[in-house]
Amino acid sequence: MSSIYVHIPFCKKRCTYCNFFSTTLLQRQEDYVNALTKEIILRKEYITNPTTIYLGGGTPSTLPASLLEKIFDSLDKNFNLSYLEEVTIECNPDDLNSDYIKELKNLPINRLSMGIQTFDEEELKVLGRRHNASNAIKAVENVYNSGIENISIDLMYALPNQSLKTWESNLDIALKLPISHISAYHLSYEEDTPLYKLKNLAFDEEKSLEFFNLLREKTSENGFEHYEISNWAKNGKYSKHNTSYWQNKPYLGIGAGAHSYNLEERRWNFSSLNDYINGVLNNTQYSENENLTPDDKYNDLIITMLRTKWGIDINLIVPEYIKHFNKQCDKFIKEDYLKKVDNNIILTPSGIFISDYIMRELMI
Numbered sequence: 062m063s064s065i066y067v068h069i070p071f072c073k074k075r076c077t078y079c080n081f082f083s084t085t086l087l088q089r090q091e092d093y094v095n096a097l098t099k100e101i102i103l104r105k106e107y108i109t110n111p112t113t114i115y116l117g118g119g120t121p122s123t124l125p126a127s128l129l130e131k132i133f134d135s136l137d138k139n140f141n142l143s144y145l146e147e148v149t150i151e152c153n154p155d156d157l158n159s160d161y162i163k164e165l166k167n168l169p170i171n172r173l174s175m176g177i178q179t180f181d182e183e184e185l186k187v188l189g190r191r192h193n194a195s196n197a198i199k200a201v202e203n204v205y206n207s208g209i210e211n212i213s214i215d216l217m218y219a220l221p222n223q224s225l226k227t228w229e230s231n232l233d234i235a236l237k238l239p240i241s242h243i244s245a246y247h248l249s250y251e252e253d254t255p256l257y258k259l260k261n262l263a264f265d266e267e268k269s270l271e272f273f274n275l276l277r278e279k280t281s282e283n284g285f286e287h288y289e290i291s292n293w294a295k296n297g298k299y300s301k302h303n304t305s306y307w308q309n310k311p312y313l314g315i316g317a318g319a320h321s322y323n324l325e326e327r328r329w330n331f332s333s334l335n336d337y338i339n340g341v342l343n344n345t346q347y348s349e350n351e352n353l354t355p356d357d358k359y360n361d362l363i364i365t366m367l368r369t370k371w372g373i374d375i376n377l378i379v380p381e382y383i384k385h386f387n388k389q390c391d392k393f394i395k396e397d398y399l400k401k402v403d404n405n406i407i408l409t410p411s412g413i414f415i416s417d418y419i420m421r422e423l424m425i
């Protein structure tokens with residue numbers, strides 16, 4: 062099992078909370094895709110037989126279908142894609158007009174992830190999103206009716222001045238849509254973003270927990286399974302791509318800012334459009350890497366596998382770390398933050414909310 066991630070860093074407009082690597086220089090899209098197709102050739106030995114491809118961003122749906130087709134053609138020429146199970150593209154609801162949906166249908170895409178965040182117009186404005194609520198609802202319905210039935214949406218909670226009531230009505234709208242997957246994230250106020258000036262509106266932990274518990278309750282009442290800290294799926298429609306990360310499998314990241322991992326090293330491409338494009342096209346440096354130490358490998362297992370409902374398989378912990386691992390786990394099992402099921406260590410519902418702290422304690 063391995064996967065390919067392709068980073069498309071273009072956005073038509075920057076959201077107020079965003080500190081991801083993205084750019085509004087849409088005029089560079091063609092140069093960028095030329096660099097992507099060259100990097101695909103340069104790195105075709107990094108993994109074999111990928112089972113998932115994920116086009117993430119940024120906003121991949123800012124690319125015209127002709128450029129998306131060029132990327133897929135290049136992937137097809139350079140990898141054995143006969144094992145592919147899932148091909149996801151991240152989209153902004155505003156880009157999904159009926160012509161664009163038809164074009165996506167002609168590409169090898171079978172899953173679509175939509176960055177909706179909220180259905181409340183005021184909240185959308187505060188976040189600086191470019192779509193409105195009715196566009197988002199129509200976009201989900203149109204994509205579903207086109208035959209792409211595996212749809213995920215992203216939501217955010219604990220937004221400035223958000224009440225439990227508005228969060229609940231967001232969830233009510235979301236849960237009526239024909240979707241099979243929800244990723245929901247607590248807003249974080251990042252220092253280098255415009256939203257940071259509203260940091261005084263951040264909620265305390267107790268209130269954040271109320272938002273989170275409401276999310277858990279409503280999704281569970283509607284048949285969604287909480288299978289990863291921030292992810293819920295219906296009818297077993299887990300994100301196969303992200304699950305492969307969480308099961309510590311190798312992946313190849315193509316594009317500016319993309320990360321790769323092959324169990325022995327981590328590699329990351331420069332997070333600069335010019336440095337990436339020039340590096341790839343002129344055969345000069347465009348990435349850095351580090352070899353993983355035994356401590357890194359152990360820590361990677363903790364921070365990936367503990368996130369999911371399947372937890373950490375104790376058999377995967379190598380002998381030199383098992384004493385530390387068991388000692389730390391026992392402490393959290395006594396406090397009902399972790400549980401042992403068969404040979405796996407899994408977060409309990411109360412452990413999920415403090416998962417960052419638990420991971421830090423389990424790491425070396």
Ligand code: SF4
Pocket residue numbers: 071072074075076079080081083118119120176
């Ligand atoms: S669409 Fe996504 S990547 Fe682009 S600015 Fe908004 S949050 Fe950032």
